[in-house]
Amino acid sequence: MKVCGFLFLLSLFTPWLDAKPGIKVKITQKGLDYGKQLGIDFLEQRIKEQTFANVSGQETYGFGGVDYTISEIKVDAVEFSNASVSLIPGTGINLEIKDATATVTAHWRVRSWLFRNSGKMTVLISGVSLSAVLSVSRDNASHPVLLLESCEAKVDAIHIELDKDASWLYKYFVNHLEKPTCVSLSNNMCPFIRFEIEKINAEMREHKVQAQIDSFAQVDYSLVNSPVISDTSINFDIKGTISPVGNDLETPFKPEPFNIPEENNTMLHIGISEYFLQSASLVYYASGAFDVSIAKELSSYFRLTTNSFGTIIPKIARSYKTPRPVTLDLKPTAAPVIRLHNGSTVLEIAGSMEVLVVLKNSTTQSMFTLSITARTHASLNIFEQKLIPSLCLDSFHLSLTHSNVGFFKVSLLKNFMSYILRNGVIPAANGKLKEGLPLSKMDSMMLVEPVVTVHQVLPQDVYCHGGWIKLMGGPD
Incomplete structure (x- = not known):
């Protein structure tokens, strides 16, 4: 349900630990206006689906008392033609509805000592107004909770129409029901809103603040402090x-503070820090997810064999007269370091590459091992609510760590290894990275034409090192 995704964003205004965020989210007034329409559509649908209790009572006239019952009440149409949502700086959200209308159908039954009858009726409701202020708290399980701080509701007029064949007496009597019905509706609108908010809170409790990315990693979307609510936007820290x-251990490093500037042309801004990306790098490094064996990735370009190295390393040519397949096992020796600068995302990678020959019995034998340090840059895109990086090799350095085929000048392998890195290692890494890092789930909402920009933390943001990524867009 789209509205739940929007309310999930709005409801993440909750105090948490005194810590710095790895992600910041800003919802602008433009986003609130969009969410208002979602909320109105949602409210209209809920009202139409609502089951109402029977209304019974008694009216007294000159000829005695008349008992009445109104049952099978159903809202056929409802229209909120004038609705607005605005922010109360430092407090919460103000919802205003004016001049709403509705059409209700029901069955009626009257009984007195003189007569009794029943039939169908149509109730035309006009001039419905509602003013409500909502704030957000959290429960003991750290789920967001919407609170109705104040609510005022009023129905200006109700007109009841009976079946065409109803007598003038019944119509006269029913006309006297318009005023008490109007008062009853006015008194019950705010309890209805409160009840619907409780239902939303129940749905919100089903949202998990932790989302599993894959078999290796999970991401924590808990809030770290109270939101900052201005007259134009809501800012909250995740x-x-x-x-x-299954392991919530803290990372050995902490996020640096950053601020999302005031730009209100889009509905939603998401700021992602180096900390978020670096914590991902550390987890995947520790899990061994970055370890790759290069063979299939190169098969579309050429078949890597001992002959490929034999022209550079004579002992390989002498040892393997018949060409044998070669595989490359690449492992990082440390978690890749991620740096965000204005307009660029840089990854510094340190690893080792072991070159192995595949023997006739399908076992492998190590020929030599290289130490590799590489510098890459990444382009960042959003696809299906995931942040997907794509690497491109900038430069690298090789050194010989161990050799079973004698000493050789590593510089002779530079062009060859450049080809392997660009056409084997980097594509293999991108193949794993295409799974992406999930953004906070927003049900069926999708970002439309999101824009990704990379910023460096500026001195006025307290720290002059580190960086962050801004994702701008609006939901569909």
Whole structure:
């Protein structure tokens, strides 16, 4: 349900630990206006689906008392033609509805000592107004909770129409029901809103603040402090830590503070820090997810054999007269370091590459091992609510760590290894990265034409190092 996704964003205004965020989210007035329409559509649908209790009572006239019952009440149409949502700085959200209308059908039954009858009726309701202020708290399980701080409702007029064949007496009597019905509706609108908010809170409790990315990692979307509510936007901070599945241990580093500037042309801004990306790098490194064996990735370009190295390393050519397949096992020796600068995302990678020959019995034998340090840059895109990086190799350095085929000048392998890195290692890494890092789930909402920009933390943001990524867009 779209509205639940929007309310999930709005309802993340809750105090948490005194910590710095890895992710920041800003909802602008433009986003609130969009959410208002979602909320109105949602409210209209809920009202139409609502089951109303029977209304019974008694009216007294000159000829005695008349008992009446109104049953099978159903809202056929409802229209909120004038609705607005605005922010109360430092407090919450103000919802205003004016001049709403509705059409209700029901069955009626009257009984007195003189007569009794029943039939169908149509109730035309006009001039419905509602003013409500909502704030947000959290429960003991740290789920967001919407609170109705104040509510005022009023129905200006009700007109009741009976069946065409109803007598003038019944119509006269029913006309006297318009005023008490109007008062009853006015008194019950706010309890109805409160009841619907409780239902939303129940749905909100089903949302998990931790989302599993894959078999290796999970991301924590808990809030770290109270929101900052201005007259144009809502800003809230999310923990944004990626940790091993089933393990909530803190990372050995902390996020640096950053601020999303005031730009209100889009509905939603998401700021992602180096901390968020670096915590992901640490988890995947520790899990071994970055370990790759290069063979299939190169098969579309050429078949890697001992002959491929034999022209550079003479002992390989002498040892393997008949060409044998070669595989490359690449492992990082440390978690890749991620740096965000204005307009660029840089990854510094340190690893080792072991070159192995595949023997006739399908076992492998190590020929030599290289130490590799590489610098890459990444392009960042959003697809299906995931942040997907794609690496491109900038530069690298090789050194010989161990050799079973004698000493050789590593510089002779530079062009060859450049080809392997660009056409084997980097594509293999991108193949794993295409799974992406999930953004906070927003039900069926999708970001439309999101824009990704990379910023460096500026001195006026307290720290002059580190960086963050801003995702701008609006939901569909």
